[in-house]
Amino acid sequence: MTDEDLRRTTYYGDRPTSSQPRPERAGERADRRSESAPEPLKVAVIYYSATGSVHELAQSVAQGARDAGGSVRVVRVRETAPPEAIEANAQWRAHLRDTHAVPIASLGDVEAADVLVLGSPTRFGHVSSQLQAFIDTWGPLWGDNAFADKVFAAFTSSATRHGGQETTLMSIYTTVCHLGGIIVPPGYTDPAQFATGNPYGASSTSDNGQRPPTEEDLRGAWVTGHRAVRVARELAAGRRVLGA
Ligand SMILES: Cc1cc2nc3c(=O)[nH]c(=O)nc-3n(C[C@H](O)[C@H](O)[C@H](O)COP(=O)(O)O)c2cc1C
Numbered sequence: 001m002t003d004e005d006l007r008r009t010t011y012y013g014d015r016p017t018s019s020q021p022r023p024e025r026a027g028e029r030a031d032r033r034s035e036s037a038p039e040p041l042k043v044a045v046i047y048y049s050a051t052g053s054v055h056e057l058a059q060s061v062a063q064g065a066r067d068a069g070g071s072v073r074v075v076r077v078r079e080t081a082p083p084e085a086i087e088a089n090a091q092w093r094a095h096l097r098d099t100h101a102v103p104i105a106s107l108g109d110v111e112a113a114d115v116l117v118l119g120s121p122t123r124f125g126h127v128s129s130q131l132q133a134f135i136d137t138w139g140p141l142w143g144d145n146a147f148a149d150k151v152f153a154a155f156t157s158s159a160t161r162h163g164g165q166e167t168t169l170m171s172i173y174t175t176v177c178h179l180g181g182i183i184v185p186p187g188y189t190d191p192a193q194f195a196t197g198n199p200y201g202a203s204s205t206s207d208n209g210q211r212p213p214t215e216e217d218l219r220g221a222w223v224t225g226h227r228a229v230r231v232a233r234e235l236a237a238g239r240r241v242l243g244a
Contacts, residue, residue: 038240041232042112043070045225046105047119048077048130051091051209053157054119055099057202060218061117061155064225069233070115075105077134091209105134111146115232116181117225118172119155119202125164127171135175147179151232153186153224155202157213169201182235184228192219 043065049055055076062072079086079096086092110116120131127135141147154172158165173183187199195216196203202221204213213221238244 038236040069040071041114041229041236043072043115043117043225043229044105044109044113045072045074045117045119046077046109046131046134047074047155048121048128048134049099049119049157050081050095050121050128051089051206052095052098053204053206053209053213054121054155055095056213057155057157057204057217057221058119060213060221061119061153061202061225064222064227065115065117065229066225067222068226068229070225070229073109073113074102075109076102077105077130080130080133107137107141110138111141113150114236115151115153115228117153117155117228120168120172122156122158122164122168125167127168138179142179145180147176147181149235150179150181151184151228151235152176152179152181153184153201153228155221155224157204157206159206159208161205163205165198165203165205166200169198169203173200182231184231186220186224186227189227190219190223192216192223196220 043062045058045062045065047054047058049058058074062074065072076099086096118131118135120128123129138147152173154169156165156168158168169185176183185200186193186202188194193199196219198220202217202224204217205211206213
């Protein structure tokens with residue numbers, strides 16, 4: 001990851017940079033009706049990745065969110081695995097070293113975000129303990145109802161096709177229900193989704209880190225980030241109209 005990539009992906013305040021088509025514009029129409037331009041929605045892409053697949057998906061999720069007008073911050077959760085486990089896996093070791101400069105997610109990131117997109121490798125059909133450990137620190141924010149009406153989406157990577165991707169995504173969404181968040185999955189709203197075959201969130205199949213996400217996987221990740229922000233913008237525009 002270059003310094004420029006880091007600057008573009010880890011700090012709020014980015015402007016849309018991609019020439020990807022922007023098919024969904026209802027939120028923009030609503031924005032134009034309002035008297036002054038609203039602040040861009042804050043988007044936190046929060047992920048764990050041991051060997052890089054989820055990290056790559058996170059970049060495309062972030063780009064989709066940015067292209068939908070979001071101000072995007074990409075952060076990773078803290079590594080909690082014992083050093084000897086990391087040392088024993090060259091790819092894990094290299095990825096941790098290469099992404100050292102990506103900021104560690106904080107409660108402040110979570111609190112500030114209007115949209116949270118959460119990414120985790122599939123671990124025995126479930127969320128990685130690293131991401132779950134971070135989520136488990138959200139109790140005080142949950143107690144303050146801080147998550148109510150925030151928009152959420154999720155992404156994952158597994159070694160094998162259907163090796164638990166959907167259960168992992170649904171595990172994340174179970175948490176979102178407890179938080180009172182609004183789940184915005186990609187569904188089959190884009191042709192790429194018929195190729196990924198996963199309406200629950202973005203995903204890739206890595207063959208244990210041997211296969212990077214395909215163009216279709218990355219497009220699915222872009223759609224996931226884009227749609228979450230587009231829907232969040234429409235909700236925000238509706239709230240402004242209603243004075244809610
Ligand atoms: C402890 C552990 C459990 C895993 N469980 C599954 C699983 O249930 N199904 C599967 O297909 N892959 C499983 N995998 C493989 C990872 O999900 C897969 O390699 C993924 O692409 C890793 O993402 P990352 O490169 O972002 O770390 C597991 C890997 C580990 C280390």
